[in-house]
Amino acid sequence: MTVISVSGGAFAAxxxxxxxxxxxxxxxxxxxxxxGRTVIVSDETVARLHAPTLVASLTAAGVTTQVVTIPPGEASKSFSELERVLDRLLEIGLDRKDVVVALGGGVVGDLVGLAAALYMRGIDFVQIPTTLLAQVDSSVGGKTAIDTRRGKNLIGAFHQPRLVLADIDVLATLPPVQLRSGWAEVLKHGLICDAPFFGWLAGEGAAGATGDPAALERAVIRSVEIKSAIVGEDEKEAGRRALLNLGHTFGHAVEAELGFEEAALAHGEAVALGCVLAFRYSQHLGLCAAAEADRVEAVIAAAGLLTRLEQAGTFSADALMARMAGDKKAEGGRLTLILAHAIGRAFVEKSVDAADLRAFLVDQGAAG
Structure with missing residues (x-):
């Protein structure tokens, strides 16, 4: 068991x-x-698998609890489900001394975290992430949000959890596509700022992508260490925290064009593709050596993840550009991308030339 403290000047550790x-x-x-009182919010699939163990543990400790379920899938990150969860908390009668527990993947964590931020102007919540992606990414850092038809995660709040429990054993229930999806975020952390970690992930650590518990535990620990250090410096993404979005501007654009359908493209698959595109665009601009971009693509492909636009579908360059223009990192109508000088050396570029980026997307297979 490893305990990693997340702390920053603006929030309690x-x-x-x-x-x-x-x-x-x-x-x-x-x-x-x-x-003495909690409400567990989980999706229907995760609740069947893991809620009985959690309820039994809470009951044994003398904690009264109820389980509220939501439908599985990205569609639950919506105004309607947010309202339903808040209404159930009000019906149960939670007060500010009670705790909400988010048991599930990123969808559950994002939705429940936002509900906790809004309920009575803020109530404590605990994250128990049950997917690899949530363990290494969305459960840490206090970002909570829902989606709208205009984009992903555009309505939200920063609301830090009181505790995060990342149980490696629950990952054994994940289907392979979800394990790979989380592995993309693990790889992303190495690409941002830790080249030796990326090297381990590409070699001995690659066993984690297929479920090896020891490799998964080491990968989760190092990913959380990286993310917690960045979040502690920059809670609200005013500076360095934006690096954690490597691959996300490209990836979110592709996800949006596919209607955020997990069956069509898992979030981590989109991020993996986005990381490849970010390194290829860095190469295109002369910022990154071709050998580095080639290695990134090879390692991501070896993990069974997407590396080419056509693997995800058929896209219009103009449509992708429109989606990217609506990204949260865009400022004053100008595009912002996370690019890289090399593996482990990502940086924020706030003056991306839109015409050049569009031409690059066409070169990568988008329809002109």
């Missing part, structure tokens, strides 16, 4: 606990926060 069999031990940890 909290622990991210990474280890095995944490779900069965959750009751004692949450009891210290909950003062």
């Amino acid at each position: 909290y622990d991210v606990v990474v280890g095995r069999d944490l779900l069965a031990q959750a009751g004692q940890r949450i009891d210290a926060l909950a003062r």
Whole structure:
């Protein structure tokens, strides 16, 4: 078991606990926060798999709890589901001393975190991420959001959890596509600022992409260490935290064009493709050596992830550009991208030439 403290000047410190069999031990940890009452919010699939263990642990610790479920899938990150969850919390009668527990992947964590931020102007919540992607990314850092028809994660708030429990054992229930999706975010952390970590992921650590528990645990720990350090410096993405969006501007544009349908493209698959495009665009601009971009593409492909636009579908360059223009990082009508000088050396570029980027997308297979 490894405990990583996340702290920053603007928010209270909290622990991210990474280890095995944490779900069965959750009751004692949450009891210290909950003062006797919790509500678990989970999606229907995760609730069937993991809620009984969590409920039993909480009950054994003397914590009263109820389970609220939402439909699985990205569509639940919506105004309608947010309203339904808030209404259920009000119906149950939670007060500001109670705790909401988000048991699930990124969709559950994002939705429940936003509900917790809004409920009575802010209530404590605990993240228990059940996907690799959520363990290494969305459960840490306090970003909460829902989607709209105009884009992904555009309505949200920064609301830090009180505790994060990343149980490696629950990852054994993930389908291969979800494991690969999370692995893309792990690779992203190495690409941002830790070339040796990326090298380990490309070699011995690659076993994590197919479910090896020891490799997964090491990968989750290092990813959380990287993310927690960045979040502690920059909670609200005013500076360095934007680096964590490597691959996301490209990836979100592709996801949006596919209607955010997980069956068509998982979020991590979109991020992996976006990372390749970010390194290829860096190469195109003369900022990054071709050998570095080639290596990124090869490692991502070896993990079973997408590396080419045509693997995801058929896209119009103009449509992708319109989606990217609506990205949260865009400023004053100008595009912002996370680019790289090399593996482990990402940076924020705030003056991207739109015409040049459009031509690059056409060169990468988008329809002109």
